[in-house]
Amino acid sequence: MRIGYARTSTTDQQAGFEAQVRDLEAVGCEKVYQEQASSVGARDELAVALDFVREGDTLVVTKLDRLARSTRHLNDIVDCLREKGSHLQILDLGIDTATPTGELVLTVMEIDGVEAVRVHLAKAERSVFVREDVDPSASVMVRMARGRQLTDSQVTAITNLVAASVPGLGTDAVKIVDQQICLQPGLVVARARETVSVTTATALMVIAT
Numbered sequence: 001m002r003i004g005y006a007r008t009s010t011t012d013q014q015a016g017f018e019a020q021v022r023d024l025e026a027v028g029c030e031k032v033y034q035e036q037a038s039s040v041g042a043r044d045e046l047a048v049a050l051d052f053v054r055e056g057d058t059l060v061v062t063k064l065d066r067l068a069r070s071t072r073h074l075n076d077i078v079d080c081l082r083e084k085g086s087h088l089q090i091l092d093l094g095i096d097t098a099t100p101t102g103e104l105v106l107t108v109m110e111i112d113g114v115e116a117v118r119v120h121l122a123k124a125e126r127s128v129f130v131r132e133d134v135d136p137s138a139s140v141m142v143r144m145a146r147g148r149q150l151t152d153s154q155v156t157a158i159t160n161l162v163a164a165s166v167p168g169l170g171t172d173a174v175k176i177v178d179q180q181i182c183l184q185p186g187l188v189v190a191r192a193r194e195t196v197s198v199t200t201a202t203a204l205m206v207i208a209t
Contacts, residue, residue, distance in 0.1 A: 001057045002089075004029035005049050007066045009038050020062045023091060029060055039069050050077065055085035058098060062091045075110050104165050108140065108158055113148035117141070121166060137173040138162050144178055 004024030008017045017034070024032050031052070035045035046067070053059055059081060061067040067090075068074035078097070081088055087098040088106070096102040101119065108117045123136035140162055142150065150158075155176050163171045 001031075001054070002027065002029045002060055003049055003053055003057055004032035004060045005046055005067060006032060006034045006062070007043065007046070008036050010036060020066065023062050024060055027060060027089075027091065046077075050080050053081065053084055053086045057084075058087040058089050058096070060089045060091065064090050064093065071109065071112075071114070074106075078106055078110070100165055104162065107161060108142070111150075111154055111158070113145050113150075114142055115145050116143035119162070123166075123168075135173055136166050136169045137175075138166060138169060139175045139177065141177045150176070150178060 004021070006017060006020035006024060008014075008020075013036075017036075021032055021034065033045040033049040033052075035043065037043045037045075049059060064074070068077060078088060081097070087096065089096040089098070089102075095105055097106055101121065105117050105119055108114060108119070118141040120139040120141075121136065122138070123134070140158060142158070144150065158176055159171050159174045162174050163169045
């Protein structure tokens with residue numbers, strides 16, 4: 001079952017509120033919890049929605065800032081859903097934790113100081129024109145909060161997490177990049193004559209004000 005959650009900060013945002021409900025119903029949400037609550041106020045209907053979801057259900061929101069007030073709050077919500085065997089879908093980011101890539105992106109976002117994550121996974125498609133096996137590769141672009149940077153242990157953790165999420169992907173084929181520097185060299189570049197498919201997942205955390 002798909003359960004929607006829509007929120008606006010004030011009653012003056014009625015048009016935006018109706019747009020959220022419309023978008024949620026368009027993707028098949030059978031039930032939509034709605035409320036007006038500020039970014040720092042209590043979110044009673046969200047609590048009801050989280051209590052309602054069951055194993056296999058998906059909580060759907062149109063934007064991440066409609067759901068969580070902070071990274072810590074997001075982590076609490078995701079943990080609650082994981083404990084229930086439920087999933088989270090964020091429409092504008094194309095993220096669905098029912099998929100390996102969606103789960104991977106949100107897991108990286110749980111690292112302290114991470115504001116945004118973009119994961120590129122590349123692997124050769126099966127084709128009669130490709131005679132040689134090409135190992136998969138990954139590039140993870142991380143945007144940190146102002147004044148923050150990834151520690152060596154965090155870079156290692158992200159590298160191992162991404163490698164473990166993709167069959168056949170070695171840690172030496174994972175590149176971690178922040179705003180200033182490549183932190184983990186070794187991205188395998190596909191040859192021009194090989195057919196490569198690229199899957200991209202983007203997560204951007206915007207805290208409502």
